[in-house]
Amino acid sequence: MDHGTHPAHHNAGDSGLLEVLLPALVAAACAGLYLLLAHRARRRNPVRGWSPWRTASFTTGLALLAVAFLPPVGTVAHTDFRGHMAQHMLIGMYAPLALVLGAPVTLLLRSLPAARGRRLSAVAHSRPARSLTQPAVALLLSTGSLVALYFTPLYNASAAHPYGHWLLHAHFLLTGCLFAHVIAGPDPGPARRSVRTRLICLGCAIALHSVVSQLMYGGFGTDIHVPVDEVQGGAQIMYYGGDIAELLLAAALVATWRPGRSRLGAVRATPSPRSARV
Known part of the structure; x- marks a missing residue:
């Protein structure tokens, strides 16, 4: 950590228009596609329909991404590490949870023809x-990557180049969605780990976030070339913002947990004495 200028200061204006227009266009396109698929799902099956809560969750996730990329947050993120950390929280933790709870894969499966649905x-x-949806893998890719980002020259290198910035954003978003899906996602996938395993994984993420943010605040081992007050402010945003996001993720896990289904499945899978004799 030093008292130098933010690495992105020199390149903030080079791609300013692209940084504003591209996220807005992508968010609008994703929202339009989701609403179209939701309408198609309701038309195909009026009784089952599609949950308006899912739609609200997904569009909220897109709105959070828009807030992260557009001014003022998107502008401040180029010139102040605290803005970068606020943007990181929105892109990597808050927006992914809302997007995942929107169950986009389930919606796509309901909208596709049967053959394509089976392939998906x-x-x-x-x-x-x-392999990707193993809790340990998701934890390593999402939360574990913070160690590589802030305790090596990786952050300074990525912040100094516009393409590095985009790759960093993509990493935050994709790994954040992966972790939210593994912990509490409603979409189909490989056999989900037990609630205990997922809670342990979430607890490890909370602990790692806490350790990284406290080391960052104290300046122990970090390699971030920005003023000290910005690093400390960013560490506080990570500490408190991360706790709130992970509490929301824990609440989503509890809300989507259906212990009765597991017990019912176990009862159905157990052969009756009569069938055992046959």
């Missing part, structure tokens, strides 16, 4: 999907 379902249950 096969991909969701494939071996790579099983």
